[in-house]
Structures are given as C-alpha cells and as structure tokens.
Amino acid sequence: MASKRVTLADVARLAGLSPTAASMILNGRPDTRLSQDAHDRVNAAAATLGYRPNVAARGLRTDKTRTIGFISDVVATTRFASGLIKGALDAAEAAGHVMLVMETGGEPARETEAIGAVLDRQVDGIVFATMRARELYVPDLPLGTNAVMLNATNPNHSTAVLPDELRGGRDAVELLVRAGHRDGIALIGQNDEVERDVFRSATVARRIAGIRSAMADHDLAFIAEQSIWLWEPEDGYLATKTLLDTRDDVRALLCMNDRVAFGAYQAIAERGLRVPDDISIVSFDNDELAAYLRPGLTTIALPHEAMGRRAVELLLHPTESGEILVPMPIVERHSISAPSA
Amino acid sequence: MASKRVTLADVARLAGLSPTAASMILNGRPDTRLSQDAHDRVNAAAATLGYRPNVAARGLRTDKTRTIGFISDVVATTRFASGLIKGALDAAEAAGHVMLVMETGGEPARETEAIGAVLDRQVDGIVFATMRARELYVPDLPLGTNAVMLNATNPNHSTAVLPDELRGGRDAVELLVRAGHRDGIALIGQNDEVERDVFRSATVARRIAGIRSAMADHDLAFIAEQSIWLWEPEDGYLATKTLLDTRDDVRALLCMNDRVAFGAYQAIAERGLRVPDDISIVSFDNDELAAYLRPGLTTIALPHEAMGRRAVELLLHPTESGEILVPMPIVERHSISAPSA
DNA sequence: TGACCTTGCTAAATGCATTTAGCAAATTTC
DNA sequence: GAAATTTGCTAAATGCATTTAGCAAGGTCA
Numbered sequence: 001m002a003s004k005r006v007t008l009a010d011v012a013r014l015a016g017l018s019p020t021a022a023s024m025i026l027n028g029r030p031d032t033r034l035s036q037d038a039h040d041r042v043n044a045a046a047a048t049l050g051y052r053p054n055v056a057a058r059g060l061r062t063d064k065t066r067t068i069g070f071i072s073d074v075v076a077t078t079r080f081a082s083g084l085i086k087g088a089l090d091a092a093e094a095a096g097h098v099m100l101v102m103e104t105g106g107e108p109a110r111e112t113e114a115i116g117a118v119l120d121r122q123v124d125g126i127v128f129a130t131m132r133a134r135e136l137y138v139p140d141l142p143l144g145t146n147a148v149m150l151n152a153t154n155p156n157h158s159t160a161v162l163p164d165e166l167r168g169g170r171d172a173v174e175l176l177v178r179a180g181h182r183d184g185i186a187l188i189g190q191n192d193e194v195e196r197d198v199f200r201s202a203t204v205a206r207r208i209a210g211i212r213s214a215m216a217d218h219d220l221a222f223i224a225e226q227s228i229w230l231w232e233p234e235d236g237y238l239a240t241k242t243l244l245d246t247r248d249d250v251r252a253l254l255c256m257n258d259r260v261a262f263g264a265y266q267a268i269a270e271r272g273l274r275v276p277d278d279i280s281i282v283s284f285d286n287d288e289l290a291a292y293l294r295p296g297l298t299t300i301a302l303p304h305e306a307m308g309r310r311a312v313e314l315l316l317h318p319t320e321s322g323e324i325l326v327p328m329p330i331v332e333r334h335s336i337s338a339p340s341a
Numbered sequence: 342m343a344s345k346r347v348t349l350a351d352v353a354r355l356a357g358l359s360p361t362a363a364s365m366i367l368n369g370r371p372d373t374r375l376s377q378d379a380h381d382r383v384n385a386a387a388a389t390l391g392y393r394p395n396v397a398a399r400g401l402r403t404d405k406t407r408t409i410g411f412i413s414d415v416v417a418t419t420r421f422a423s424g425l426i427k428g429a430l431d432a433a434e435a436a437g438h439v440m441l442v443m444e445t446g447g448e449p450a451r452e453t454e455a456i457g458a459v460l461d462r463q464v465d466g467i468v469f470a471t472m473r474a475r476e477l478y479v480p481d482l483p484l485g486t487n488a489v490m491l492n493a494t495n496p497n498h499s500t501a502v503l504p505d506e507l508r509g510g511r512d513a514v515e516l517l518v519r520a521g522h523r524d525g526i527a528l529i530g531q532n533d534e535v536e537r538d539v540f541r542s543a544t545v546a547r548r549i550a551g552i553r554s555a556m557a558d559h560d561l562a563f564i565a566e567q568s569i570w571l572w573e574p575e576d577g578y579l580a581t582k583t584l585l586d587t588r589d590d591v592r593a594l595l596c597m598n599d600r601v602a603f604g605a606y607q608a609i610a611e612r613g614l615r616v617p618d619d620i621s622i623v624s625f626d627n628d629e630l631a632a633y634l635r636p637g638l639t640t641i642a643l644p645h646e647a648m649g650r651r652a653v654e655l656l657l658h659p660t661e662s663g664e665i666l667v668p669m670p671i672v673e674r675h676s677i678s679a680p681s682a
Numbered sequence: 683t684g685a686c687c688t689t690g691c692t693a694a695a696t697g698c699a700t701t702t703a704g705c706a707a708a709t710t711t712c
Numbered sequence: 713g714a715a716a717t718t719t720g721c722t723a724a725a726t727g728c729a730t731t732t733a734g735c736a737a738g739g740t741c742a
Contacts, residue, residue, distance in 0.1 A: 005483075008699055018722045023700055033719055055461045056397040056406070057698035060727045065397070067441075067462065082423050089444050093451075098458050100408075101442045103430050110434075117439050120396045121408065142346075233633040259633070266635050269610060292574040292600070292630070294607050349729055359692045364730055374689055398728035401697045 006049045014045035022046075026053075059122050066097045068315060069118030072129035072150075073106035073136075080287070081131045084150060087308025088127060095316050097124070106130075112139045119145070125315040128152055129308075132204075146318065150311040151203075159321040161311045165203045168300045168328035169210020172254060172282050175298065175330065177218050180338040181252045181280060187211070188239050188264060189256025190225040204256075207284065211254065223249065231256055236263025244271050251339045252280040258287035261297055261335075276337040286331050296333030303328055347390045355386035363387075367394075400463050407438045409656060410459030413470035413491075414447035414477075421628070422472045425491060428649025429468060436657050438465070447471075453480045460486070466656040469493055470649075473545075487659065491652040492544075500662040502652045506544045509641040509669035510551020513595060513623050516639065516671065518559050521679040522593045522621060528552070529580050529605060530597025531566040545597075548625065552595065564590065572597055577604025585612050592680045593621040599628035602638055602676075617678040627672050637674030644669055 012022040024032045025042040059065040070088055075081045092099045102114040129150035130136055136152040149160035226239035255261035261283035268279055275281055286301030303326045353363040365373045366383040400406040411429055416422045433440045443455040470491035471477050477493040490501035567580035596602035602624035609620055616622055627642030644667045
C-alpha cells in the first residue's frame with residue numbers, strides 16, 4: 001500500500017525536536033539559536049526519511065510556490081517558437097522552479113481562464129508569450145503579481161523581452177554589402193501592413209526599419225520589392241518567380257524570413273540558377289529549414305531560447321524593466337557569395 | 342494595495358452561513374440537505390465576490406490538484422514532437438486541468454529531480470513522453486501515482502500510447518502499390534540497427550516490419566535498400582544520389598521519414614528528374630517540411646496531437662491499459678503518380 | 683404524549699509547514 | 713547572590729478548504 005508521505009512532524013519526531021526547530025533548521029534560518037547538535041540531528045533525520053516539503057502546505061503559508069506560469073497564444077503548440085519555452089524551462093529549472101504551461105490560442109476568454117488557473121495555483125509570476133511578437137491583451141492581474149512579456153508588449157506590463165530586430169535588419173544588409181553586393185538587391189516580403197506595424201507584429205516593423213536604414217547608410221536602393229501578404233514557402237516561391245520573370249539583373253535576395261527564402265530557393269532552382277553563384281540570399285529566423293537547404297541558408301536568427309531564458313530570469317529577479325532587446329545572432333552558412341562580375 | 346484574496350469564509354459570511362455549508366454547496370455535494378435558499382445565497386455570494394478556491398488549500402485536504410505533470414526528454418524543446426504537448430495541453434484544458442511541463446534531456450538525475458518536483462506539487466498523474474519512441478527509464482514512483490507513457494514504453498507502467506507504426510508501414514506500401522508501382526521501388530533509410538530495435542526507437546522497428554510484411558503480401562521486393570545511419574536531409578540526399586548513380590530503373594522511393602525525403606527531392610532535382618513524374622515518393626512523419634516541398638510530399642503522419650490527447654485522457658480516466666495504438670493518418674499530397682510506361 | 687425521524691445547518695478537526703510569542707535553564711553582570 | 717541576559721527550544725496560531733460528527737427544531741407515528 002501507498003507509503004504515507006513523510007511530513008515535517010515525522011522528521012521532528014525522529015530528531016527528537018519540535019516541528020518548529022525542524023522547520024527553522026531545514027530552511028536555514030539565519031538568526032536561530034539552535035545548537036549544532038540539533039542541526040545535525042534534523043538534517044540526518046530528513047535525509048534518512050527522504051523528507052520533501054509539501055509545496056501546497058508551504059505555499060499556503062508563504063504564498064511562494066516556486067512555480068511560474070507560462071501563458072502563450074500558440075507557442076508550445078507551434079514548432080516555430082518552441083525555443084521560447086525551452087529557454088524559459090531551462091531558466092526555471094536553473095532557479096529551482098517549475099513551469100505551468102498554458103495555451104490560449106490568443107482567445108481572450110481562454111486567456112482570462114488561464115490566468116485564473118495559474119493564479120489559483122499561486123504562481124510566483126507569469127510570463128506572457130506570443131508566437132509573433134505583438135501587442136497582447138492581458139486582463140487585469142491582482143496587484144503584486146509580477147509578469148513579463150515575452151515576444152510581446154503590453155501597456156500595463158512594461159517589462160518585455162524582444163528580439164533586437166532593428167539591429168538584425170541592419171546586419172542582414174551588412175552581410176550582403178560586405179560580400180560586395182551593391183546593385184541588384186531585391187527585397188522579398190515587403191508589406192505595407194507590416195511596415196505600418198500593429199496587425200502582424202510589434203517587432204517585424206523594426207526589422208524592415210533596420211533594413212531600410214542600413215540601405216540608406218550605404219546609399220543603396222532595392223531594384224525591386226516584392227510585396228507579399230503571407231510569409232510561407234509558397235508565397236516566397238511565387239514572388240521570386242514573378243521577380244525573375246520581370247528582371248534579369250537580380251544578384252541578391254533579402255527575404256523577410258526563412259520560409260520565404262525556402263520558396264525563393266525553389267523558384268531559383270526551377271529557373272536553372274544557383275545559390276549563391278548566381279543569386280545570394282540572406283534571410284531571417286534561423287528556422288530549422290535554414291540548415292536543411294542546399295546550400296545552407298545564411299540567416300539572422302531569432303534568439304528564442306535566449307529570450308525565453310531572459311524572460312524567466314527577469315521574472316524571478318527584476319533587475320531591469322522596459323524593453324529588453326536580445327541580440328539576433330548572425331548564422332552564416334553558404335547562401336552568400338561575392339556577386340559574379 | 343493588493344486586494345486580499347477572497348476565501349471561502351468570506352463567501353460564507355456574506356451568505357450568512359457556515360463555511361461548511363458554503364463548501365458543500367459550491368462543490369455540489371449530492372446528499373446534502375441544505376435548502377434551495379441556502380444554495381442561492383451561497384452561489385450569489387461566490388459570484389459577487391468572485392471567489393476562486395485556493396488550490397493549495399484544497400489540495401492539502403483532498404490530495405487532488407487538477408494538475409498533471411508532463412515529463413519529457415526533449416519534447417517541448419524540439420519542434421519535431423511539439424504536437425505531443427499540444428494534444429496533451431488540449432486534453433488537460435478540456436478536463437479542467439493544468440499541466441506542469443518539465444524537460445530532462447533524458448538524463449536520469451534530472452529525471453529523478455523532475456519527478457520529485459511534480460510530486461511535491463501533488464500532481465494527479467504524470468505523463469512521461471519521449472521524442473523518439475523508446476524504452477524510458479523511470480525511477481520508482483510512490484505507489485498510487487498514476488502514470489502513462491507517451492511515445493515511450495516502460496516495464497513498470499504498462500499504459501503506453503504509441504503510433505500504430507506497423508499499420509503505417511503497411512499503408513505506405515499500399516499507397517505505392519495502389520498507384521500501380523510494382524517494380525523499381527527502393528527503400529531509403531533502411532538500417533539494421535533500427536530493425537533490431539532498441540537503440541533508436543521501440544516503434545520504428547515496427548514501421549519497417551509493416552513495410553516488409555506489406556511488400557511480401559504483394560509479392561514485391563525492393564530493387565535497392567540504401568542504409569543510412571541518421572535520417573537527416575543531408576543523409577537522404579547522399580543516399581539518393583548514390584542510388585541514382587547506380588541504377589536508372591528507380592521509379593519509387595519509400596523514405597523512412599520526411600527529412601530523408603527532403604534530401605531525396607534535392608538529389609532528384611539535381612539530376613534533372615521530377616517528382617512524381619519520374620519518381621514517386623512516399624514517406625513518414627508529416628513534418629512541416631512535407632507541406633513546403635514542391636510538389637507536396639505524400640506521407641504517413643505521426644499523430645502527435647492525437648497521441649498527446651489520448652495520453653492525458655487515459656491518465657485522467659484509465660479505461661484501458663497496455664499499448665494504445667493510435668492510427669497514423671495518410672496525408673496524400675502530390676508526390677505519387679502512376680509509374681510512367 | 684413519548685419515541686423516533688427528518689430537515690437544515692454548524693463546530694471542530696484535519697492536512698502540513700511556517701511563524702510569532704514566549705518559557706525554562708544556564709550564564710553573566712554588578 | 714540577586715537581577716539581567718543569553719541560550720536553546722517549543723506551544724500554539726495561521727493559511728484555506730474539506731469533512732466528520734453531531735446539534736436543535738419541527739414533524740411523524742402509535
């Protein structure tokens with residue numbers, strides 16, 4: 001039959017002391033005047049019995065549960081941003097916390113329910129994450145609940161961990177320029193809606209702002225901008241196909257993400273051209289696809305894991321607030337070469 | 342200032358009744374003899390105050406927390422199997438439970454720690470998941486803790502949710518046969534280690550067993566078997582390239598997974614051949630890649646979400662035990678056609 | 683009218699760890 | 713040697729919901 005749980009009282013009894021003493025010793029209370037002998041006896045007793053404090057009972061008293069809530073729209077669900085969870089999980093584990101994961105599909109009702117559910121379990125804080133960085137609706141939280149936004153922003157909760165897209169956008173252009181590209185650069189995935197922000201993402205607008213500012217700094221202009229609404233492989237394929245139908249002076253493609261670049265590869269191959277000899281490509285995200293492509297795709301990575309980690313660290317130790325910008329690593333593979341003469 | 346939590350006592354006071362009455366009414370106890378009037382007053386009071394039971398306090402008493410533990414090696418982490426989590430999360434939400442997610446990287450020490458952590462939080466049950474279905478080491482659990490294996494097996498915990506790979510393997514062959522393929526079928530990804538099982542996966546051995554049995558039923562034989570160790574795009578590319586170098590009668594490829602098939606597409610395109618006109622391809626997993634490929638890849642899907650859902654349902658309502666085989670859906674896209682004459 | 687139910691409700695115990703208040707013995711201080 | 717500290721430890725309260733045991737008022741049966 002199920003062996004009963006070992007309680008603090010059991011430990012105290014075995015050590016020949018009161019639960020009070022046992023509690024103080026096991027929690028390492030500093031000012032206590034308990035003897036060394038008492039310490040030894042309690043520690044020994046706890047060890048022999050394999051004592052583990054009941055988190056519920058402790059939480060009832062202290063309001064701390066070493067548990068954090070991770071509420072996201074579709075992060076866990078989708079393969080795109082699962083790095084956010086991984087990073088958060090790592091940081092939580094490192095801090096001796098566990099994570100309650102919830103998905104709301106972005107629906108306000110489920111979101112409210114999710115917040116209630118984690119609050120009922122007295123979480124020490126909540127991370128709100130979104131897949132595509134955007135302004136997130138967050139119902140009022142009881143005062144004193146701390147929260148951090150992950151890949152999201154919200155007017156009521158200023159601490160937000162975001163990728164440094166402005167810098168990332170600049171880096172993508174720099175990569176091309178440094179390889180010698182000046183003419184024949186086209187942009188695939190430009191999108192007014194995105195530039196005007198809001199709908200899709202709070203940060204992708206910055207990506208393109210970075211791109212444009214770096215282009216301007218180098219006195220360059222795109223020879224074409226293929227605007228597409230969705231950024232899936234199919235869209236990238238079509239846009240690139242159209243582009244190649246129209247012009248024959250394309251030497252480099254700046255794709256708004258790796259899935260678009262994936263489609264661009266297909267269109268380029270179909271035309272009998274080669275990456276990077278005929279056309280260089282640089283892109284964003286460092287999706288798993290980027291490594292699978294032949295040749296490997298050079299891309300500016302979305303630092304999902306680092307962001308997830310940072311969010312949890314900030315939740316547990318709020319050392320700074322406001323927008324925390326995490327650098328986007330440059331992942332160089334083989335899709336960029338010097339332009340052919 | 343932080344508004345105090347509303348407790349059951351508050352509700353009782355407002356309703357002019359004892360906490361006992363309030364508790365019984367809110368929990369819908371059947372045999373109670375409390376008046377309709379009392380019911381109404383308590384419900385009204387709970388509603389006006391926005392009362393939410395403290396899960397820790399309740400758990401202390403009842404040992405039920407409406408929380409389940411999801412312990413995996415690298416499932417959350419990796420994009421491959423995130424569907425397992427999604428399905429589990431859905432089922433948990435549907436049952437009014439929340440999920441504590443932990444990742445152990447497959448390390449026994451972290452695994453033991455994770456089990457301790459979720460047990461400390463009095464979870465109602467634990468789902469143990471692995472990315473690649475395999476026999477999973479699970480430290481002893483206190484008796485009475487229920488557990489189900491997800492995409493994994495374990496001698497001590499018989500309830501295991503697995504994909505029906507045997508059937509899936511057969512279906513892949515059927516797809517080819519039904520399209521008219523009899524000759525010129527090659528297998529990419531055969532691997533003795535896998536067939537002998539254990540190391541890689543408890544279920545992939547069944548996949549290939551299914552393939553072989555269906556081939557035998559139709560009196561067919563592979564014209565070639567390219568054995569590869571890893572099943573990544575690069576490996577599939579190389580294996581297919583080698584195959585095409587050796588023979589020119591290849592009409593159909595049975596790839597052990599979509600990443601291998603992805604590599605096969607690359608090798609086929611490089612040779613100036615076309616899918617499916619020159620070579621049909623069928624594969625396994627229904628990785629996101631499968632939809633991105635041109636033409637779309639027909640594949641036997643790993644039913645991750647359905648599996649995750651099933652595992653949680655079984656954990657909460659153990660209606661059956663042993664191996665629960667979840668069917669692998671056939672996802673038909675455009676990589677199979679009748680063999681050219 | 684007295685024994686026995688019902689009905690409608692509540693007091694108090696319980697689960698477990700933490701924490702406040704404080705007691706008794708030993709030691710120090712003047 | 714009496715008063716004041718210090719040392720070492722504990723009783724009891726607390727947080728919150730659930731649950732067992734049982735009470736008082738009104739009704740029924742004979």
